[in-house]
Amino acid sequence: MKHSSPPSRNRFASCPGLCLLLAVWLGFLGCTTGTPFVQFDEDALGRPIQGDFIRNGLIRVPVTINGNIQGKMLVDTGAPISSFNNELIDARDGDIVAVETLKVGGFTFLGPVISASCDFASAIEGGLSNGIFGYDLMQGFAVTFDYQTGQLILDRRFKPDTIPHSRAASTYSMPFELSGGAFFFPFIIPPTRIILDVSIEDASPIPMLFDTGATVTILEDNFFGTLPDRARPTLEADAQGKSGEIIETTVTRLASFQPLNGPTVVDMPAAIAESRLFEGVEPTVDAPIRGLIGGTYLRNFAVTVDYPNRRLHLEPYNELSHLDPNEFVLLGIAVEVQEEAFVIIEVLEESAAETAGLMSGDVIVRVDGQDVSGFSLQELRDLLSVSAGQVVEFEIDRERESLTISVEAEDRLPSLTSL
Numbered sequence: 001m002k003h004s005s006p007p008s009r010n011r012f013a014s015c016p017g018l019c020l021l022l023a024v025w026l027g028f029l030g031c032t033t034g035t036p037f038v039q040f041d042e043d044a045l046g047r048p049i050q051g052d053f054i055r056n057g058l059i060r061v062p063v064t065i066n067g068n069i070q071g072k073m074l075v076d077t078g079a080p081i082s083s084f085n086n087e088l089i090d091a092r093d094g095d096i097v098a099v100e101t102l103k104v105g106g107f108t109f110l111g112p113v114i115s116a117s118c119d120f121a122s123a124i125e126g127g128l129s130n131g132i133f134g135y136d137l138m139q140g141f142a143v144t145f146d147y148q149t150g151q152l153i154l155d156r157r158f159k160p161d162t163i164p165h166s167r168a169a170s171t172y173s174m175p176f177e178l179s180g181g182a183f184f185f186p187f188i189i190p191p192t193r194i195i196l197d198v199s200i201e202d203a204s205p206i207p208m209l210f211d212t213g214a215t216v217t218i219l220e221d222n223f224f225g226t227l228p229d230r231a232r233p234t235l236e237a238d239a240q241g242k243s244g245e246i247i248e249t250t251v252t253r254l255a256s257f258q259p260l261n262g263p264t265v266v267d268m269p270a271a272i273a274e275s276r277l278f279e280g281v282e283p284t285v286d287a288p289i290r291g292l293i294g295g296t297y298l299r300n301f302a303v304t305v306d307y308p309n310r311r312l313h314l315e316p317y318n319e320l321s322h323l324d325p326n327e328f329v330l331l332g333i334a335v336e337v338q339e340e341a342f343v344i345i346e347v348l349e350e351s352a353a354e355t356a357g358l359m360s361g362d363v364i365v366r367v368d369g370q371d372v373s374g375f376s377l378q379e380l381r382d383l384l385s386v387s388a389g390q391v392v393e394f395e396i397d398r399e400r401e402s403l404t405i406s407v408e409a410e411d412r413l414p415s416l417t418s419l
Helices: 023-028 352-356 377-383
Strands: 002-005 011-013 037-041 052-054 058-065 069-075 083-085 096-104 107-118 131-133 142-146 151-155 172-175 182-184 187-189 193-200 206-210 217-220 235-240 246-259 265-273 291-293 301-306 311-316 333-338 341-347 363-367 391-398 401-408
Touching: 058 131, 058 151, 193 291, 217 246, 333 377, 352 401, 363 377
Parallel strands: 069 131, 083 107, 206 291, 217 265
Antiparallel strands: 002 037, 011 333, 037 107, 052 058, 058 069, 058 096, 083 131, 096 107, 142 151, 142 301, 172 311, 182 187, 193 206, 193 246, 217 291, 235 246, 246 265, 301 311, 333 341, 341 363, 363 391, 391 401
C-alpha cells in the first residue's frame, strides 16, 4: 500500500581526525514555510537505505532531486531544514529554493520542499556531500543511524530488533523535548533541537546539543577548564564556524562521557572550542548550550531518534570494527593539487613531517618508490593512510632539487591509559 502523508576545494590533510565538519553554522540558515508531504510503500518502512559512514562520525545517503539530479546528503539532526549545494540545484548562496521532489530510498518527499542554498565547497571537504538532510524531512519518523553499515532506516516507531548486528544486552532510552524555534520574516522555524544533559568526568551535568552532523563531540573551553587536571594528549585542529569562518580548536580525550540515563563512553576524543562557535546556535535553541554531542560519541551505538514519540534510543555495538584505529595517526602534512602536481601546503608544528624535514612548497613525486603522477587526490590520501610507527619514504622536488625524506607516522592522540 502506498502512503502519502506529512511527516508528524581540492585538498586534504594527512589525518582524517583533523577534518572537523561542524554543522552548527546551519543553525540560522534559511526557513521553512510548512511540512513536505511524503509518499512511500508500506515495505519501505524499516527497510535500510544504504548510505556511507564517512569521516569516522557521519552518515551520508544518496538522494534524487526533481527526478533526475543525483546527490549525496549528510543526515543532520542539528539542522532545522535541509540545504543543498549551490552547484547541485543551480542557485546562489543564501537563496531560499523550492525543490519539487526529493527521493531517498523508498520515500519521496513532495514539494515544494523549501530549503536553503549554500556553498558547501569549503565546509564539506573533497565534495563528500551535496547537502544536508535535516529535521524537516525526518520529523515524522523514528530515524535509525547504523554507523557500522552506513545505513539509515525510517520507520513509524522504534523497534529493538532493527539493527540485529548490534546484539546489545540492553537498550538505553531517553525522553527528549524539542527546543528552540525562530522567526525570520516571513518564515517560521518550529522547535527542532534536541538538548541532553551530560555528565563529563563526574562534573555537574551540562546542556549539550544532540547533533549527528558533527564529526566530533565538542565542549566549550570555559567548561573544559573546570574539569580535573590530568595528563591528556592534545592535537590542534580547525573547525568551520557558523558563517564559514575558521575557528581553532584543540582535540583531546575525555575520561568519561555520559548523557543522563544514557551509556558511558570512556577515553573519548572530543574537541575544545571557544564559546563563539555556539553563538549561531543558541538563538534558535532558546537556552545556552555548552557543547555538541557528535560522532565520536554516537558512532559507538545504533542510534534511533524517535521524533513522533520523543525518545532517543542507543544500542551499544558489541564490537567497533567500523572505527579506524589509525584515526589520529598522521604524518603531519596537508596537500593540495597545483598545476597537476601534489604540493605540500602545510607542515604541522612538532609533527613527524616537520622533524623529518618536509617543508611547505615541496612537490611530492614518489611515495615509497611509487610514482604518484596521475593519481587522484583520494588515491594519494589512501596511499598515505598508515599505522603508527610505519615509515613512509617521500621523494620530493624542492626548488628543482630532488630529495628523499623518510617520515615515521605517529599517533597524535594516544589513549589516556598510555600516558
